[in-house]
Amino acid sequence: MSLTKDKVLEALARLALPDGGSLVSRDLIRALTVEGGAVRFVIEAPSAEIARQMEPLRRAAEATVMQVPGVTGVSAVLTAHAAAPKAPQLKLGGHPTAQAGPMRPPGVKTILAIGSGKGGVGKSTVSSNLAVALARAGKRVGLLDADIHGPSQPRMFGLTQRPASPDGKTIIPLRAHGVTVMSIGSMLAEDKAVVWRGPMLMGALQQMLMQVDWGEQDVLIVDLPPGTGDVQLSLCQKSEVAGAIVVSTPQDVALLDAKKALDAFATLKTPVLGLIENMAVFTCPHCGKDSHIFGHGGVAAEAERLGLPLLAQLPIDLDTRLGGDGGVPVATGSGPMAEAYARLADRLISGGIV
Numbered sequence: 001m002s003l004t005k006d007k008v009l010e011a012l013a014r015l016a017l018p019d020g021g022s023l024v025s026r027d028l029i030r031a032l033t034v035e036g037g038a039v040r041f042v043i044e045a046p047s048a049e050i051a052r053q054m055e056p057l058r059r060a061a062e063a064t065v066m067q068v069p070g071v072t073g074v075s076a077v078l079t080a081h082a083a084a085p086k087a088p089q090l091k092l093g094g095h096p097t098a099q100a101g102p103m104r105p106p107g108v109k110t111i112l113a114i115g116s117g118k119g120g121v122g123k124s125t126v127s128s129n130l131a132v133a134l135a136r137a138g139k140r141v142g143l144l145d146a147d148i149h150g151p152s153q154p155r156m157f158g159l160t161q162r163p164a165s166p167d168g169k170t171i172i173p174l175r176a177h178g179v180t181v182m183s184i185g186s187m188l189a190e191d192k193a194v195v196w197r198g199p200m201l202m203g204a205l206q207q208m209l210m211q212v213d214w215g216e217q218d219v220l221i222v223d224l225p226p227g228t229g230d231v232q233l234s235l236c237q238k239s240e241v242a243g244a245i246v247v248s249t250p251q252d253v254a255l256l257d258a259k260k261a262l263d264a265f266a267t268l269k270t271p272v273l274g275l276i277e278n279m280a281v282f283t284c285p286h287c288g289k290d291s292h293i294f295g296h297g298g299v300a301a302e303a304e305r306l307g308l309p310l311l312a313q314l315p316i317d318l319d320t321r322l323g324g325d326g327g328v329p330v331a332t333g334s335g336p337m338a339e340a341y342a343r344l345a346d347r348l349i350s351g352g353i354v
Contacts, residue, residue: 002070003034003036003037003039003070003071004034005032005034007068007070008034008039008041008065008071009024011064011067012024012064012065013025013328014064015057015060015061015064017057020158021158021327022328023061025157025158025176025177025327025328026158026159026161026327027174027175028043028044029042029043029044030042037070037072037073038072038074038075039065039068039071040074040075040077041075041077042076042078042079043057043061043076043077043078043079044079044080045078045080046080046160046161047080050080051079054078055078058077058078061076062074062075102238103206103209103210103238104239104240105210105212105214105217105220106214107214107215107216107217108142108214108217108219108220109219110218110220110354111219111220111240111241111242112221112222112241112242112243112244112348112354113221113222113232113235113236113243113244113245113270114126114130114221114223114244114245114247115226115247115261116224116246116247116248116257117228117254117255117256117257117258117259117260117261118226118227118254119226120226121247121249121254121258121278121279122247122249122278122314123223123224123247123278124145125156125278125320126245126247127143127153128153128156128324128329128331129320129329129331129337129341130331130341130344130345130348131143131179132178132329132331132332132341133331133338133341133342133344134221134345134348134354135178135179136332136342136345137342137345137346137349139219139349140215140217140219141178141179141218141219141220141221142173142179142214142215142217142219142220142221143179143181143182143220143221143223144183144209144222145181145184145185146205146208146222146223146224146235147223147224147225148184148194148196148204148231149193149196150225151183151185151186151194152324153181153183153185154181154183154186155185155190155324155325156323156324156327156329157174157177157327158328159174159176159327161174161186162187163182163186169211170212170213171207171211171212171213172212172213173212173213174186176327177328177329180214180215180217182212184204198229198230201230201231201234202234205231206238209239218354222235222241227261228260232264233268236265236268236269237268242271243270243271243272243273244265244271244272244273245274245276245311246261246262246265246272246275246276247276247278248275248276248298248299249277249278249279249280249295250277250279250280250294250295250296250299251294251295251298252295254294255302258275258299262306273309273353274303274308274309274310275308275309275310275311276310276313276314277299277300277310277312277313278314279293279294279314280292280294280296280313280314280315280316281296281313281315281316282315282316293316299313311347311348312340312344312347314337315337317337319337320337
């Protein structure tokens with residue numbers, strides 16, 4: 001079996017960083033080459049100061065790759081950014097300058113919104129894993145974390161760097177697990193609250209759509225905040241959203257709010273592409289028995305009533321939670337959950353949505 005770059009990256013992905021994630025999930029590997037059994041790569045640290053502290057990690061990376069079958073020699077070099085990039089600035093007050101016409105991010109073919117009626121149903125988890133699954137299927141994928149008050153995508157993707165802005169206007173988004181990611185959470189301290197009124201939210205959404213250099217993307221997934229507020233209104237009225245997917249648990253209270261989200265998208269004339277029932281079942285790892293903690297079949301019944309596709313029924317899963325907390329979405333790996341998200345991605349691709 002021949003030695004490939006993918007096998008080297010798989011080995012490096014298993015080398016955990018002290019503060020979470022890996023060299024691969026943090027996008028720190030550069031200039032990886034494989035020539036016969038000789039492997040060379042560069043580890044790019046966020047700063048020169050951090051690079052000076054990473055020598056033990058460099059040695060560990062060399063030792064890890066040396067264990068890959070077929071490797072006869074490894075050379076890893078540490079480097080760092082020459083200078084810290086100029087941080088992008090978002091206005092923290094006042095009304096945004098009105099966008100003339102629809103907001104159409106250059107290079108983005110399709111905008112897909114992921115919404116929910118209430119928080120805590122796993123909408124952001126679905127968004128992150130669907131983005132990864134689409135990327136693994138060969139699509140160019142962007143993910144916009146539009147949950148301004150509760151951004152979670154930086155944690156879910158293991159992103160700790162700030163987006164760059166070479167000219168102070170255009171924002172260069174971050175990238176991890178094959179997905180281009182932009183979130184207000186990457187521009188603030190993790191425990192910093194965003195206390196903004198509606199005009200500020202609309203301004204931030206406008207900037208993250210139009211001032212970000214998204215590049216060429218087959219699909220831009222927008223992880224919406226829960227509810228039916230300013231962000232949903234601005235996105236659906238001012239940009240060309242191809243469709244929305246609504247996530248809910250089977251619980252009656254969650255489904256009640258999901259119906260409001262469905263009505264909101266109908267009011268905004270945004271087509272709903274289907275529903276996802278999350279936390280549908282819990283399988284005990286000890287006895288193998290299934291338990292329907294949040295009820296059973298509610299989302300499926302609602303989808304049938306409305307004539308909408310039930311796109312997926314996803315279980316409560318420990319690996320999904322661990323992956324989200326650890327910055328490595330479960331869809332990056334293998335197993336039942338990764339396969340479930342792969343099927344969801346394939347359904348959207350085969351349906352011509354993405």
